[in-house]
Amino acid sequence: MTMSTTTLLGLLKQQKYEFFSGVPCSNFADLFQQVSLDGDITSVPAASEGSALAFAVGAALAGRRSVVALQNSGLGNIVNPLTSLVQVNCIPTLLLISVRGHTDEPEDEPQHRIMGASTHALLDQLAIPWSEFDGTPQGFMATLLRAEEAFQRSISFAILVRKGQLSASLGVVVNGEQQLEGYSLSVGCALEIISEALRPTDLVVSTTGFISRELFRLSDRPENFYMQGSLGHCSAVAAGVALAHPSRRVVALDGDGAVLMHMGVLSTIGYASPRNFLHIVLDNEGYVSTGGQETTSVTSSLEAVAVACGYRAVSRCVTSAELGEAVARSLSTEGPHFLLCKVNQSHSRSLPRVTSRHTPEENKEAFQIALNQPRAFHLKAAPAGVAR
Ligand SMILES: Cc1ncc(C[n+]2csc(CCOP(=O)(O)OP(=O)(O)O)c2C)c(N)n1
Ligand SMILES: [Mg+2]
Incomplete structure (x- = not known):
């Protein structure tokens, strides 16, 4: 059964929920949008x-009743x-x-499989009572009353929502041709410029969501490691490769939402200071993969955070010329480099999934081979002292 987000929000407000926070999931795209526009709700x-x-x-300490919305992948963070x-x-x-990777949805993406099969058991283990959303106003109301009883005993409550159970009323488009006014570069254009400027041997670790899918569409190569889960950890993985393999240049292709999720890693990278590391953040000022919140x-x-954290060279780019120059410059000087590129929120209409061609394990194996037995490219001489 499907229920409209407006009905869900109305019932939550009726039960005096007036504070909302969370990290979006595409299943909640409409919910996040509506909450952000709702004058009765404080949303963070x-x-x-x-x-x-x-x-x-x-x-809650201040006496406000609150809802936290998340994808089950975020249970790990919570x-x-x-x-x-x-x-x-x-x-x-x-x-x-929002439950991704439910056992009766085997076609969902592999990064959701283990958490999808464990969500209910994990909540049980943590002694958090839960109820599956049934998509009806009566059912939802009954669930909120059960939650009420749990609250009386100072116990939290979880409501599990499946894909397609909430119907959109605001027309949020996920993976459509979203064209937002503003920055001239799209992620696709930025990735073309970056791919052009990188050396064939450069290793790339790309972040969760559309950025990896766009990179896969434009330039699938064994030197790319596509992160599909573990949002926010792409730069640490890339910097780990860079520190362990100082003779190869490693690029992290990150998103703004991902960087913000675990921003402490910038300080660690500044401290560890891998000279062969380039951190590129494609900043579209939104969680575009989940609806552009x-x-x-x-x-x-x-970029100011990166300077403060001790990156050796930091640039902010808005135009294609600035981006091309900044990537090229990072080739001839020592890192760690940080490159913030402001991009708009448009993507090609249908982005292929990496898993349409490679399982995560195949991707890992190809990347390891590319790392340990570099393909024979015709290499230009590197400037003295710069890692190749
Ligand atoms: C821990 C966790 N929370 C939420 C999500 C859902 N999610 C997948 S991609 C994404 C958006 C990431 O935003 P950003 O890094 O800015 O990249 P963009 O989508 O804008 O390219 C979110 C929230 C997730 N995969 N993992
Ligand atoms: Mg973003």
Whole structure:
């Protein structure tokens, strides 16, 4: 059964939920959009699910009833504050969880498989009562009353929502031709310029979502490691490769939402200072892969953070010429480099999934071979002292 997001929100408001935080999932695209436009609800776009829960706890301490919305992949980010804050201090919260990779959806992407099969058991293990959303207003109301009973006993409650159970009313498009006014470069154009400027031997680790899919569409090569889950960890993986293999240049292709989710890694990279590392952030000021919800990069200067964290060279690019020059410059000087590229939110209409050609394991194996036995490219001489 399908219920409209408007109905869901109306029932939540009726039960006096007035504070909302979370990290989006494409299944909740319409919900996040509606909440952000709703004058009765205070909404906080959190950088990670853990901090969304902490915001909700703060609101609860101040006497406001809150909802935290997340994809089940974000359960991994939430377990610590859930167990050591919410449960220990008896500050119950309503969790609205989008379940990806459910056992009866085997066609969902592989990164959701294990969490999809574990979500219910994990909640049981954590002693969080849950209910599956049945897509009817009566069923949802009954669930909210069950949640109420749990709250009386200072226990949190989770509602599990499946793909397609909430119908959109605002027409948010996920993976359509979203064309937003603003920056001239699209992710696709930026990736073409970057691919052009990189050496064939450069290793690339790309972040979760459309950026990996766009890279796969434009330039699939064994030197690319496409991250498909683990949002926010692409730069640490890339920097790990760079530190372990100082003779190869490694590029992290990151997104703004991903960087914000685990921003502490910038400090670690500045500290570890891999000279052969280039960190590129394609900043479209949104979680575009899940419907274009605004990220807080709109009001943050990520390049200033990178400077403060000790990256050796930092650039901000808006035009294709600036981007081409910055990538080329990073070839001739020592890193770690940070390159923030402002891009718009448009993508090609249908982005292929990496898994249409490679399983994650095949991708890993091809990448390892490319890393350890570089293909024979015709290499130009590198300037002295610069890693190849
Ligand atoms: C822990 C976790 N939370 C949420 C998601 C859902 N998700 C997948 S891609 C994505 C958006 C990432 O935004 P950004 O890094 O800015 O890249 P963009 O989509 O804008 O290219 C989100 C929220 C996820 N995969 N993992
Ligand atoms: Mg983004």
